[in-house]
Amino acid sequence: MNRNRKILLFFLVNLLLYTTKCNADTTPFSQPAATSGILDLRKTDLDRSSIPLRGEWKFFWNSLQNPARTTGYFEYSIFPKLWSNTLWKNKSIPSQGFATYELKILLPKSNEQLALKLPEVYCSYNLFVNSKLVAKNGRPGTTKETTVPYWSDQVKPILISNDTLNIVLQISNFHHLKGGASKEIKIGLLTNLQADSDVDRAIDYFLTGCIFMGGFFFLGLYLFGRHDKSILYFSLFCLFYSYRILGSRQYTLQSMFPDLSWTFTIHCEYLSLFMAVAMFTLYTRYLYPEDAPQRALSVMTGVCLAFALITVITPPILFTRLIDPFIFIVIAYIAFAVIIYWKAVKNKRVGANYALVSTFAIFIIIICVILEYYGIATPFDIVMFLGYLIFFFCQSLILTFKFAYTLKKAKEAAELGLKVKSEFLSTMSHEIRTPLNSVIGMTHLMMKDVPRPDQKEHLDVLLFSANNLLTIVNDVLDFSTIEEGKISFNPGPMDVTSIARNIISGYKAAANNVAVNFILDLDNNLPSQVSGDSTRTSQIISNLVHNAIKFTSAGHVKLSVKEVSRNEEEITLKILVEDTGIGIPLDKQKMVFERFTQADSSSSRNFSGTGLGLAISKRILELQGIELYLESEPGKGSVFYFTQTFPILKEKIIAVQPQTERKFPLENVKILIVEDNPMNVLVLKNFLKRWGAVSEVAQNGKEALEILDSSKHQIILMDMHMPVMDGYEATKQLRSKGETIPVIALTASVALNVDEKIYGIGINDIVVKPFVPEELLNMILKYVR
Known part of the structure; x- marks a missing residue:
């Protein structure tokens, strides 16, 4: 286990090293940097790569200089750098204020169209090239009232009349916790910078579309399928996080809709982050409830919702202060999720392996975002893209497997329910038909004793009611047979x-x-x-x-x-x-x-x-x-x-032999009755006696095997449900001994496939209780003639 952990740690460290581009100026392979406000690119091939405009710029604090001619006191300051990390006259300056940056660029000879790639800089700005306004974000001013903030990434072509560019950047910030230039400006060929920007935005569109549609898919799965809360919270997580990619990473949404309010978008940016983490916490809680500490996750969710509430009710200058502590909370949450998913893997939960992989993927993404946020390193876009794909793909697999597992369990439960229903109907059929057999049988016997007219009327009512009850039982069983698709036609x-x-x-x-x-x-x-x-x-x-x-x-x-x-x-x-x-x-x-x-x-x-x-x-x-x-x-x-x-069947002419009706059609026929119900035994014995048969009774299958004498008994009337030994086992043992005596099953069960089960053990025929006397007589005559 320790060896596996070391390999995993080695893999993560190397992945971080290979997925980021170091921003430190001390690297031996660093690109040209400005010195004393001048960036010399005369020996740089701009056709091959774009160059960040980093290094020492002229810096004018609390001054929006004239782009045609800057005057007054200035200092050289590293660009890009937040104001909170910048000194002016050896003193720290606040994040709220206004300033001007100036840089002179010495260009190489080139006939290609150059351009500047301008990121958002936590501020509103105007950018001038050789005194001409090239790009703007919002409107910089000297007070909060005169400043209009806005964020968007831009690629702007620049017109070059000579080999020198004089760049003046006016910046104001009165609305955000952080002020100053946080990201580097790049210069390069227009075609290259535009292509890079188009690729970045295409990735944003693709990821946003996939995550957004995935969120709606799982939301529909929750609403119209089984109401699994893990599916609901994952869908909400997707919907919230989809805004993060389009509305905060490169501010693609603001570039698409330049009239959007900055205040609205900044609220959405922070709110989407806090709510996405809250939804993911709830998702983890309900995904593996047996492995997740419910109280701890509830507290974690409450913290995220509290951050979201503060975002809703406070201005940006206040709630933007929450991002630094929240970053560390997110890291702690991911570490906690790793522990939960690791425990789920050990307990062999459905999809837990994919949950663990996806958590490592999002961990890499968060680390890359943090490194970029603090200006330590910039992740490669393709790495972020693959990280998001792996994360959401694995999470989708988890829910898919869980949904399939739930369906499988539901199917098994339904099949078990059908089996239980079938067994219940079989049992109820047997329990209802058994006493009905006695009622209907006795009624038939009394009607054959030439009752008085008033008695016959009562017996008719009794027989009608019993048959009506029997019809109801038969209807329910028939419909159950049809529903299960096991009805047969003969x-x-x-x-x-x-x-x-x-x-x-x-x-x-x-x-x-x-x-x-x-x-x-x-x-x-x-x-x-x-x-x-x-x-x-x-x-x-x-x-x-x-x-x-x-x-x-x-x-x-x-x-x-x-x-x-x-x-x-x-x-x-x-x-x-x-x-x-x-x-x-x-x-x-x-x-x-x-x-x-x-x-x-x-x-x-x-x-x-x-x-x-x-x-x-x-x-x-x-x-x-x-x-x-x-x-x-x-x-x-x-x-x-x-x-x-x-x-149509062809008619067969059969010579009808004159027959005389016999008073005792089963005269001297010896029959073994195997039946445990005394009332049914009484009914059977009475009918057999009237037909002239001689009967003997066994109360269960074991007793029947003991008293059976094939030289004496000519046929067996076998009940199938009896104590000690039922009719199925008794018939199996009977046939295993080589006995060929006819066996007629007398059963009150009409469960599905009961015919196949009965005939499969060697029983000759079936008479269902309650039986019609004439049908039973004809069945016996069929085997004893």
Whole structure:
């Protein structure tokens, strides 16, 4: 670890050395410097490089000299240099005041156009070349009232009539903490200086645009995505810092808009710095909250906000004093961030490595800015550019990875939620269907005992209510299956005519309203058999008819099946359900196809139901590429219809053998019942006894394996959920022993993929509880004939 730290320190020191240009005049490779107010460039090739006008200039304190002829007392002063570091008559001078600088330049012979590159100098100034005004920033004056400050970088061409330039620079400062010339003026070819300036501004535009758009991108990600506060604060940091590049580094913004108020821009410059650091502190706090000391970061944020508040309420002469202490605060903050990110790396947080790299990048940038600010060295623009790119690129990667990680976790949570939901529905289905099996089974048994008319009426109500509850459970499970995309279609021979007749007959028998007439309208030439999923088709038509009955108090409910087109192989049918019920307003017709929704969704609605029937029908049809249509008018009724094409199956002529109905169809058939619920055992035993079968009971799978005698038992009715050993494990062990006895699963679970699971362990068939007695009988006869 120590070796790695030494390598990192060595790298940072060397990077600082190679990324800055030393400003000290004592370097052996320094360019020509002025002496006693004269800069001799006669032996300098200005075509190859630009030359800074540094060295000894004539200095007139508290005097704005005439540019045509300077007079009076002067001293030689190093340029550029802040007034706070300058002596006049061996005494320190204040940062507020006015002065004149003068320099004579001896030029080499050249036919090229020369120019001056003028930076901002914390002041307003006028620059004269050979008595002619060449450039100005604001308006220098002798008092605060007569001085208008302004900052901008400029490149100004100069006209040369001889080999000597006399430069006079008038400067005033009454508005800023610092006064005097802080940056060097350069002379060189106009093309070179303009090209350098254009490159610098292009870099500023590019960086500002990237950071600004990145800020808006992450702000949108926060507003329209997951409300992660680290994303919010990073976006605000980007937006604040984007102003720093365009509005303070080379004052490109002021060059673009020269009419901007200096007071406004200086407030924005300082405010953007304080707020950017505050936002970055908050960003660090919420990025890795487990590794970041929350109280310390809150205090750090408060300090930055206090600096920002002072900036808002005080004039520039006061709040500009905050920059020196704030620079050291920023260094401390970055060091603190390095510690936090290092801890995050050790704890293997998402994107922590990139956070550490980006922090080192911004540390290099801050050091370069500080060196430039105090006039120690000037960083290369390309280094600053790459530093910013690395910093913001790494930070963007962190948030991208974090967002992707959050999405992954959300996906895992959603998948877990779906699994939990599926398991919950399976469990609830089993727990509801198990007692319903006893209720419906016992009701069927009592109805077969020739009850009195009043008893039969009560039993009819009981059976209807139980079946209604079962329908609700089935609807919820069906819709869950459809939502998860796991619904399957099993095409086979199907008689549409029989399906339509059975549905109308069933609802007609169950309906208590004699005011409603049930009408069945079928084409006479419908084929006896087509290929389709009879279960799903029955479900769709049944849901539509049931919906029509529910909302019709008088009139009729009509089911019609009409031929639309036909050829030798296929037939297209239009299946329509019409009622004379309450109808549906146009603005609510789409709503009725949504889950758990009715046209009247108020708490006082008159019609019960889950509101799933139409939604299930529509989704089942959509999965087959078929549209369910609705036409309705309030007070007159509704029409639901769809058009579906079915392959026609060739009719097979089967010789019907005369059969006599047997009183005991399972006479002497020995059946093993494996069931732990006493009520279900009682129902099963009663039905089997009526059918002539002999039954034996095992209360769990382990007991079933112990008492099973394949020479005696002909079939097993196996419950799947039991204590000690369930039906799945019992069947697996049974098949592993080579037993081939038919096993019929009697299960109340209709969870997704349960069929595949049951058939996969060697079970022959499935009967779902609560079972219809005739279906169970036919299933047993299928395997014991």
